[in-house]
Amino acid sequence: MKRDYYEVLGLGKGAGDAEIKQAYRKLARQYHPDVNPGNKEAEEKFKEATEAYDVLSDPEKKARYDQFGHAGVDPNAGGFGGFGGGFEGGFGDIFDMFFGGGGGGRHAGPQRGADLRYDMSLTFEEAAFGVEKEIQIPRLETCPDCQGSGAAAGTHPSTCSQCRGTGQVKTAQRTPFGQFQTVRTCPACHGEGKIVLSPCKTCAGQGKIRRVKTVNINVPAGSEDGLNLRLNGDGEAGAKGGPPGDLYIVLHVKPHKFFERQGNDVYCEVPITMVQAALGAEIEVPTLDGNVKMKVPEGTQTSSVFRLRGHGIPYRRGNGRGDQHVQVLVTVPTKLNxxxxxxxxxxxxxxxxxxxxxxxxxxxxxxxxxxxxxx
Known part of the structure; x- marks a missing residue:
């Protein structure tokens, strides 16, 4: 007996698309055959998770499953029996008849392009003061030769003769309840409503080609690790005149060997001699702006902290900067004569x-x- 698909993915009913996708990715990484070669149990769990995701990630299948359970999405499920000879076609056909076929078979309009993600590595100083970087982004772009139609130059997609451009085919069927009309995606044009008879050679009739685009990224001063920068319209091309997606730049800041960041303040440790601590001294302290002189008063104890105002991280919004906090560590002399x-x-x-x-x-x-x- 099949397990509940929500149970397979470790979710409760009513889980959203993002939760479903995240749960599946976690299980897929855990049980993928490439990660578990020869492990039959892992292979079965991977298949089970994939089957659950295939249903729950599809709005039409998910709606059927939520209402009718496994029978609502099983093409081999039996029909309604005991109604004068029964009904052939299964639960899926019944659902189509009563509810207009769900989301299938409707001619799709303009579709937004996919969003893209780029992970950018930065040094501590680049994140602190900002930097401009040039990156290369491989993405799908609208074919320049056919302008996204998929048809060769001088030709145009033809209206599908089977569905007459609607993207749907309708068939009437008689059931014990009376005559109903089934609406399904047109098998000839796959719901597009048009058929490309002479495909564009540049894009092979797809309407899009993969290209590498150079994008200039302005990383603002004060950027922190994990910050997302969004570039509108720099994602993949849309379909049927739809807008392009966006490009998200995720920043990863490398740790510094001397400074540690907390908010817009930076912290560091500086060693001083026992004599400097006892008598006081003026020492040089490294900062993000270079070395500066700092006074150490006489009688300074180890682990004392001094503040250098305005030597921290610039504020990303507004003017000004954080401070630098310097902790002095008194060293004990060794190898005395x-x-x-x-x-x-x-x-x-x-x-x-x-x-x-x-x-x-x-x-x-x-x-x-x-x-x-x-x-």
């Missing part, structure tokens, strides 16, 4: 623990707490 060690010992003997620690010592705090406790 005997003279240097002796100087440090002298300093340790002459300085209080509070001076060496840069703050109240543990014992000072204990003494204070005892005095407070005793009143």
């Amino acid at each position: 005997e003279k240097q060690k002796e100087l440090l010992r002298e300093f340790a003997e002459s300085a209080s623990e509070q001076q060496q620690m840069g703050k109240k010592s543990f014992f000072d705090k204990v003494k204070e707490n005892l005095r407070d406790a005793m009143g």
Whole structure:
């Protein structure tokens, strides 16, 4: 017994087109025969998911399935029995008779072209300050020789004689309920209403050709990872005079070896010596604009953070920039010679623990707490 198609895709009834497509893609990647060579179970699951998607992704089939279940989309399903001889043709024909054939068989009008996606890699600086890039996009374009008609130069598509240009054929059938009319897609023109007798040689009668188009992309300053840029009309050509689709540029920003971005602010770590931390100093700090001088006050503790205003990421909307936050890390000297060690010992003997620690010592705090406790 077949499983429910919604159950196969892991969805609930009423799932939308996007959910159905996403669920199928996930299962297809998991159970595709190329990923699971020789695995019969995976092959059956792939076939089962594909069959479910074939039905649920088609509005007409989905409508039949939602109302009649598997019988509504099974061409081999039996007809209504017990009505004076029964009905030949199956549930699909019955649905066509009562509901006008769903969406099939109607002459299609202008159709919008497909959208395209391009994944663009950027450096940290390119995303921060903006950049102009030239990319190559392979896409379907309207054939310049036939202007999308599919007919050779000097000829035109002919009206289909079988459906007389409607894209539909109608047949009358008698049933136990009376006589009904079935409307189906014309098999001769496939619902187009016209037939190309002399196909265009450039596009082989398709009306479109695949070409590579050069597109200039202006990446705005302040762009972040994952941002989508939409270029109207740069997708694939539409059909029958329909508008072209759009081109979506998805940005992927490479991480920086020194800076980390949070919103429009940037963060970095800079090492300083023990002497610079104790006596204070003016140090050079790398920024997105080059090195700048920053004052470190005397007695600076490790992990202290200083702000460089206006050295962050430009705002994508509006003026101004974020800030740069610099965390200083005090380094301890290594491989000291005997003279240097002796100087440090002298300093340790002459300085209080509070001076060496840069703050109240543990014992000072204990003494204070005892005095407070005793009143």
